[in-house]
Amino acid sequence: MGKTFVEQILSKKSGNDVKQGQIVEVEPDLCMSHDNAGLVIKKFNEIGKKSVWKTENIFIILDHRAPSESIKTANEHKIIRDFVAEQGINNFFDIGEGICHQVIVEKLFILPGQVAIGTDSHTTSYGSISAFSTGIGATEMAAVWATGKIWLKVPESYKVIIKGDCPHGVFSKDIILYIIGELGCDGAIYKSIEFSGETVEKMTISDRFVLSNLSMEMGAKSAVTAFDRVTEEYIRERGVFAFEPIFADKDAEYEKVFEYDVSNLEPQVACPHSVDNTKPVSEMKDIKVNQVFIGSCTNGRMDDLEITAKILEGKKIAKDIRLIIGPASKEIYSSAIKEGLFDTFLQAGAVIINPGCGPCLGAHQGIIGDGEVAVTTTNRNFRGRMGSTKGYVYLVSPATAAATAITGVITDPREFL
Amino acid sequence: MIEKVKGRVIKLGDNIDTDVIYPGRYLPIIDAEEMGLHALEGLDPDFPSKIKKGDIIIAGKNFGCGSSREQAATCLKSAGISAVVAKSFSRIFFRNGINQGIPIVVSDEAPDRVNDGDEVEIDFSTGEIKLSEGETISFREFPDFIFSILDAGGLIPYVKNKLEVEK
Numbered sequence: 001m002g003k004t005f006v007e008q009i010l011s012k013k014s015g016n017d018v019k020q021g022q023i024v025e026v027e028p029d030l031c032m033s034h035d036n037a038g039l040v041i042k043k044f045n046e047i048g049k050k051s052v053w054k055t056e057n058i059f060i061i062l063d064h065r066a067p068s069e070s071i072k073t074a075n076e077h078k079i080i081r082d083f084v085a086e087q088g089i090n091n092f093f094d095i096g097e098g099i100c101h102q103v104i105v106e107k108l109f110i111l112p113g114q115v116a117i118g119t120d121s122h123t124t125s126y127g128s129i130s131a132f133s134t135g136i137g138a139t140e141m142a143a144v145w146a147t148g149k150i151w152l153k154v155p156e157s158y159k160v161i162i163k164g165d166c167p168h169g170v171f172s173k174d175i176i177l178y179i180i181g182e183l184g185c186d187g188a189i190y191k192s193i194e195f196s197g198e199t200v201e202k203m204t205i206s207d208r209f210v211l212s213n214l215s216m217e218m219g220a221k222s223a224v225t226a227f228d229r230v231t232e233e234y235i236r237e238r239g240v241f242a243f244e245p246i247f248a249d250k251d252a253e254y255e256k257v258f259e260y261d262v263s264n265l266e267p268q269v270a271c272p273h274s275v276d277n278t279k280p281v282s283e284m285k286d287i288k289v290n291q292v293f294i295g296s297c298t299n300g301r302m303d304d305l306e307i308t309a310k311i312l313e314g315k316k317i318a319k320d321i322r323l324i325i326g327p328a329s330k331e332i333y334s335s336a337i338k339e340g341l342f343d344t345f346l347q348a349g350a351v352i353i354n355p356g357c358g359p360c361l362g363a364h365q366g367i368i369g370d371g372e373v374a375v376t377t378t379n380r381n382f383r384g385r386m387g388s389t390k391g392y393v394y395l396v397s398p399a400t401a402a403a404t405a406i407t408g409v410i411t412d413p414r415e416f417l
Numbered sequence: 418m419i420e421k422v423k424g425r426v427i428k429l430g431d432n433i434d435t436d437v438i439y440p441g442r443y444l445p446i447i448d449a450e451e452m453g454l455h456a457l458e459g460l461d462p463d464f465p466s467k468i469k470k471g472d473i474i475i476a477g478k479n480f481g482c483g484s485s486r487e488q489a490a491t492c493l494k495s496a497g498i499s500a501v502v503a504k505s506f507s508r509i510f511f512r513n514g515i516n517q518g519i520p521i522v523v524s525d526e527a528p529d530r531v532n533d534g535d536e537v538e539i540d541f542s543t544g545e546i547k548l549s550e551g552e553t554i555s556f557r558e559f560p561d562f563i564f565s566i567l568d569a570g571g572l573i574p575y576v577k578n579k580l581e582v583e584k
Contacts, residue, residue, distance in 0.1 A: 023560070036486070039447055046573050049580065065445070072445035121485040121509055137487030137513040143576045151562070185432055186479035190508050219482065221508055274432060361441040361484075382436040382483060384459045389440075 002249025004157040005224055006192040009132045009246045013115050020156045020255075027148050030110045031057055032118035034100045034357075035064040036138050038076035040119060041083045043142030052087055053148035059091040060084060061103050064357045066095035069364035098329025098355040101125040101297040105209060106329055108238050112227045112245040117141070117150060122297055122379065127193075127212035127224035128205055129231055130245055134221050155190050155221045156255040157248075161197040164263030169414035171307075172207035173299060173377070173397035175199070176214040177268040179260060181278030189219030191255070194248060199262055200225055205234045206301045213298050214379055217275040267413060270395035273383040281400060284410040290372040292317075292405040293386075294398050295326030295353070296360045299377035302332055304398040309341040311402035311416045312348040318408030323350040324366045330355055348405075362387045375404045419520060419567055421540050422499040424471035428533040429460075431477035435484040435510070439492045452488050453495025470497035473539065475531050477503065481510025490517040500539055502527050502546065502556075515563055518571030522546070524556045 003011065004020070011017050014024035033040050037060045044052070052058060060080060068074040077095075084092040097103055101122055110116045110126045116133035117123065119141045126133035136150070144150050162175060180187070193215050200208065208225045215223030225231075227245035235243065266280035294300070294308050305327060317323045325345050327333040333355055336342060345352055358365035360378040367387035368374045374386050374393045381393035396404070399413035406416070437459030439452065446452055457464040474480075474493070480503035481489055490513040493501065500520040514521040522539060527546050531537060538547040544558045559567070569575035 023562075036444070039487075042447055043573055047577050047580070070445060076445060076447070119485055121483065123485075135485040135509050137485055137490070137509060137516060139487055139516045139572050140512060143516075143572050146576055146580065185482060186505060186507075189479065189505055219479065219507055361444075363441055363444070380434075380436070380483060382434045382459075384440050385436050389437075389459055 001253045002251040004192065004252040004254065005194055005246065005248040006132060006155055006157060006222060008248060009113065009115065010152065010154050012246060018154050020154050022154050023151055024154060025149050025151050026115055028117045028144065028150060029057060029114035030059060030104070030116035031141060031144055032059045032061070032100055032104060032116060032120070032123065033141055034061055034120060035066070035073070035076065036119050037080045039138040040141045040145065041079055043139045044145050047142060047146045049146045052089070052145045055087060055089045056091070058089050058145065059104070059109055060089065061093040061097060061100040062095050063099045063355070064361065065363050066356045096330060096354060098331070099297045099300065099357055101213070102300070102328040105129060105205070106331055108235060108240050111235070111240065111243040112231060113243060117144065121216050122213050124216045124220060124223050125209055125213040125297060127222055128208040129234065130224055130227040132222050132224070135216070155192045157192045157194055157252070158188055159194050159196065159254040159257045161257065161259040162195065162199040162262060163197045163259065164199060164261040166199060166262055167265060169399060169417050170262065170265050170267055171397040171399065172203060172210040174265060174268040175262055176211050177270050177278045177395065178265060180214065180218050180276050181268070183218050185218055185274055185276040187218040188215065190221055193220050193223040195223065195225045201228065204303065205230065206303050210298060217379060267397060267400050269400065269410060270381055272381055272392040272394065275381060275395065281410065281412045287410040288373060289321060289375045289404055289408060289410060291322045291324065291366060291368055291374045292401050293324045293326070293359045293366055293374065293376040293378065294401050295328060296357065296378040297328060298379045299398050300326055300328030300332065302335055304377065305332070305336050305341050307399050308402040309344040311399060311413065312406070313344050315348055315406050317349040317405045321405055321408050323348070323405040324353060324359060325350045326353045326359065327355055359386060361385065375401055375410060377401050420542050421538055422473065422520065423536070423538040424473040424499050425469060426531050426533060426535040426537055427468070427472050427474045428531060429474060429476040432479045432482055433476050434482050435486055435489040438481065438489040439486060444486060444488065449491050449495045452492040456492040456496035465496060468496045468498065471499050472497060473537060474498055474501045475503070475528050476501070477528050478505045480506050482507040485509045487513040487517065490514045490519055494519050502539070504528055515566055516572035518567060520567060522556050524554060526554045530554065
């Protein structure tokens with residue numbers, strides 16, 4: 001029997017020939033933290049080691065509460081800035097650079113065949129460029145900063161094959177929400193997902209990012225699309241030519257294989273308060289919405305903003321609705337301005353915020369109140385996620401979100417495309 | 418050595434996520450004791466005041482799903498929770514729990530056989546949960562190195578000891 005992607009990569013990185021179920025120790029190529037680096041620093045200081053094991057593998061990107069929304073956060077950011085200066089950590093990105101996961105994949109701080117850990121659950125996103133990447137807690141990161149090592153159990157793998165032409169108005173967000181609805185929010189706990197099939201092969205890196213990012217919402221440890229021509233072009237376009245992709249063997253052993261045909265898929269909506277509570281948009285009748293947010297690491301890239309602008313062009317958002325748009329990074333922010341998308345957004349009645357995570361986790365820049373309904377392109381709709389525990393969050397694609405902003409009720413975007 | 422924990426059961430359902438365990442608005446807090454004042458507040462604002470020292474959470478599947486925020490584990494420890502038993506855990510919560518020194522027990526059976534308020538005892542030396550009627554359920558024990566992390570009181574003291582030894 002051959003090896004899966006994770007068996008290959010963790011064998012190579014650990015220097016041992018390992019199979020699923022075994023425990024390995026590896027030195028990560030990338031250790032990413034965001035605002036929670038403040039907590040990592042506190043824990044690192046408790047260990048009592050003077051300096052981190054390697055400065056060049058440590059990245060800190062401030063995005064969760066950026067610019068700071070409170071004195072507490074301001075003080076934490078200060079601790080982080082002081083620490084990176086003192087330790088000589090050059091890979092520090094202050095407020096405004098963008099959402100950590102987007103910045104990492106955009107600037108290629110991780111490459112195919114490498115291993116990344118991050119103090120954020122959506123670290124799984126780097127599987128979109130065929131890296132092994134997974135989320136950990138702050139204490140664990142402090143231990144890695146001190147020792148350069150992390151233990152990982154080699155997970156079992158699921159193969160998810162996606163077939164069929166994606167219908168007009170249906171996007172990778174709809175596909176992955178549908179799959180989470182089928183498998184359940186605990187459907188892939190501890191598993192490594194490998195996406196494949198003709199639909200995935202045709203997807204851009206941005207589309208694949210959405211698959212890897214949201215796989216966390218069914219418990220996956222990592223979620224990758226195999227390195228191919230699309231990945232290669234994405235990387236070369238960014239001026240990087242040296243990398244060593246890792247591939248699963250053709251006869252690899254998968255614990256389960258799932259196959260989906262998306263040719264007849266409708267746009268999907270994940271209803272409160274669980275990501276697996278998905279329904280086709282046609283079943284959403286008269287759901288009045290108070291706030292729409294288009295952005296986040298899940299769906300704040302150029303393709304997302306372009307489809308949003310296409311739908312909003314020459315239109316106004318509904319009376320009594322708030323539309324907040326947050327490009328996922330400075331690079332995207334700048335491209336959107338150059339392409340004239342901001343004019344369309346502003347004329348439609350949107351508020352544009354700086355790149356960051358604020359509204360997605362209910363930190364700031366668009367917290368919802370008691371009884372309010374939010375429709376959002378983000379990744380979680382848990383009770384209280386975007387603010388009040390008496391609020392309701394629905395997850396959709398940017399197209400569905402934009403169409404909803406115009407009508408004021410959850411709307412099928414195909415009416416506008 | 419952690420051998421036994423005994424406490425009152427707080428029974429919870431499936432998919433208890435990190436946002437209800439520790440709402441995002443409290444993330445800027447870095448003091449562990451202060452985190453404890455908000456444990457499970459997303460379920461009920463009065464929850465923190467109902468937790469007694471030593472209480473054991475027994476929940477359904479996918480406990481701790483969602484964010485990587487370890488405050489979700491730390492707040493439970495600070496609030497006095499002595500162990501968390503569930504049918505399954507999100508992988509990050511599982512690691513965070515161990516790293517914070519909270520015993521994490523996977524049991525398919527226990528959640529269906531206890532009621533809120535029962536007294537149970539978890540015996541790590543035998544790998545058994547003793548229910549209030551005196552019956553026992555066995556659970557799968559941790560690999561040795563995970564047990565050593567718990568024994569040390571969490572990952573930080575564990576790493577500290579290890580680095581001392583290497584010196």
